[in-house]
Every structure is written in structure tokens, then in C-alpha cells.
Amino acid sequence: MSEALFALVYNRFLKRRDAPSALTFVLGFDSAPIQAEKSLYDLAQWVRGQPELADALRRMSSDEFAAAYQTPQVTGVAEAVWSQFRQRFADHLARFGHAIYDLDFAKAVPADDPSSLLETLKFFLSGDAPNPSARQEKAAAAREQATQSMLARLRGPRLALFRRLVEWAQRFAPLREDALADAGLGWPVLRRMLREIGQRLVAAHSIATADDIFWLTLDEVQAAAHALDNAQNAQNAQPVEDYHTAIAERRAAWERERKVTPPAALPLKSGYRFLGIDFSAFSPARIEQQAGDVIKGIGASPGRVTGTARVISGPDEFDQMRHGDILVAKITTPAWTALFALAAGVVTDVGGPLSHSSIVAREYHIPAVLGTGVATARLSSGQRIMVDGDAGLVSTEGSRA
Secondary structure, three states: OHHHHHHHHHHHHHOOOOOOOHHHHHOOOOOHHHHHHHHHHHHHHHHHOOHHHHHHHHHOOHHHHHHHOOOOOOOOOOHHHHHHHHHHHHHHHHHHOOOOOOOOOOOOOOOOOHHHHHHHHHHHHHOOOOOHHHHHHHHHHHHHHHHHHHHHHOOHHHHHHHHHHHHHHHHHOOHHHHHHHHHHOOHHHHHHHHHHHHHHHHHOOOOOOHHHHHHOOHHHHHHHHHHHHHHHHOOOOOOOOOOHHHHHHHHHHHHHHOOOOOOOOOOOOOOOEEOOEEOHHHOOOOOOOOOOOEEEOEEEEOOEEEEEEEEOOOHHHHHHOOOOOEEEEOOOOHHHHHHHOOOOEEEEOOOOOOOHHHHHHHHHOOOEEEOOOOHHHHOOOOEEEEEEOOOOEEEEEEEEO
């Protein structure tokens, strides 16, 4: 609440007409997602100095990159250069590869599958991308200038109030993203453990691929592990159960149900009321939307932009994103930050002024409308839309790009 409280007091009691916005005072900090962006940008600048490597990466698809990254040599690239690239990229993943796309540990993180970073890496290779370090330094300088200007102008209780609130907001501003970025620290280790069991179940013909283990329940995994252990020790050996049919049924149910946009709250008409009190103002998504060409949400990052919508449901679709597209997603986490370098704007189903989408969009200076509840259901890739981050509105033009 530190940023929200500071903005409220600043706008109502301290701000002059020509003063900077409250947002200026909390930008330019070095959070984990920004560090990851700078790391990938620096890697791209090194690659640009290796013309054969740069050309090879530009030609690769995401699948080709994922396969090539596992090999010691790539056609047309000197083995030593490719080896250096793999080491540098591995260093990047060692620091930031645990960033999660959502809280489902069944989904690979960048450390497991780095192909989701390729389109951003290509953009950084193009030379058209602004230097994230320079952008951050500019924002930090504006923040410091605005802070010092207010400290010099205010007096008495107003000065004490400003000093207390701005120091509080600036202390906590970068911590939210750092905490969220670390939520997946255990994911790579957990996934390696489970996939090791999965590989052994594949050898026992119990499942088809190592990743099929994520479709089993905990009880089933424990039972299978005990069966494998007994079989290895030849004590009361029993065949490991065949889970092929169960996995196929569960995967099919998941494919059907993942296309449905869930309601923001239950029950539908009064999901944010408790003891007669309406808590809808604290909702991460709107419950109701009017029919028509306008979608309402929370204006979380200022500005207005018109562009092509790109609806992305997960990392397997990151390669569809192009520079200048407007990112439309259910929700974003630090692992989605790579797409913000490409995006001209952001729209989400779930999110608010203090969510990851909001914080990163403001650092990138792109408009964001969050918490619409229906964006991914109402919008489609290729559709021309206008995002108004000041009014919290998304309007459609009905045409396709």
C-alpha cells in the first residue's frame, strides 16, 4: 500500500499543476525482471559482434533454437563461438531461468526451455531496441530530480509528510517484483526430481514421456515409485501400473477446459460482497462488462496506443509476439517480462495497479489496462485495438491486421 498511499496524498495535498506525476517518484529501480532484461540485452550486443552467430539465430524458429541449444555445434557458426554463446546464455539462465509463467510447476521454466526468449533476443539483435540500462538511468535521474525538487520546495508538516511517504514508497517499490521473481526458485529442482522419476516410469512402460508424470496424482506417483523400488530390489516385485489411458483422458479434459475464461468471482452476482459490504473495488478483475466495442479495466500505466492485439496464453505462444504488438494475456508474471520489450501496450484479464503487469509496463513506458476479466475472451490476435491507460479502456476497431 506504500505506493498507493503516497500517490493519494501527493495528488491531493502536495502536487502543483506543473509538478511531475506521482509515478515519477517510483520508477527506475533495479528489480529482478529489469536485471533479466538488461542481461539478455547485453548478451545480444555480444552476439551482434559475431555476424555468423547473429545470422544463424535470426533464421532459427523457437523449436530449432531449443534443439540447437542442446548441441555442441551449429552449421555456419564456429564451434568456439557457439560454445561461448551457450556458456553466456547458460549464465543468464542460471540467474534468471527460474522465473515462472504461473504457479503450475508442470510448466517448463526458461531454465528448462529457453526458446521463449528467442523473439526478444532477435529484437535486441536488430539494433532497434532501446538500451534498457539507459532507459532505467533516465527514469532514475527523473525520480531523483523530482524528489529533490519537492524536498527543496516543501516546508513544515507537508515536508515531513512527503519525506516519510516517498521514502516508504521508494523502499518497497522494487521489492514486490523481487519477491515475485523468487517465487519459482524451487521450480527447476522440483521439475528435475519429478522428471527423473518420469524417465524411470517411461523405461517401465508406465507412461509415454517423462513429462507425463505431471498428469499423475501424488498418490499415483508414490505408488509408482514404490513399485519401481520393489522391482529393482526384486522383493515382492509387482508391475508398475499403466497410466497411458488415465493421462490421455486428463490431458483431453484439460485441453477442453483451458479454453474457458473462468468468472472473476463466485457467486457471479455477489462475489465481492461480504456481510453486506461491497469489496469489488479491491477485485483483481471486473465482474461485469457491457456488450459492445469497449472493454473497461484498470488504467495501470498511462498513455494511449493503437495497434495489433496478440493474445498469448503461455510460453509456447511467445514466438507469435512481434515488435509493436499489444500483449493480451490472462495474467503476467516475471517470466513474461521478455515480451514487454516487444509490446506497445498490455491488456490482461487479471491484475491491478500493483501487479507485475502494471509495474513493468510503467518501467517500459507503455500503456496498460488490467483486470478486464474478459480481454482474452473478447479480443483475438490480429485485431486492431486502442489501449487507453489513463481512462482504463480498451476499444476495438473490428478489423484484422
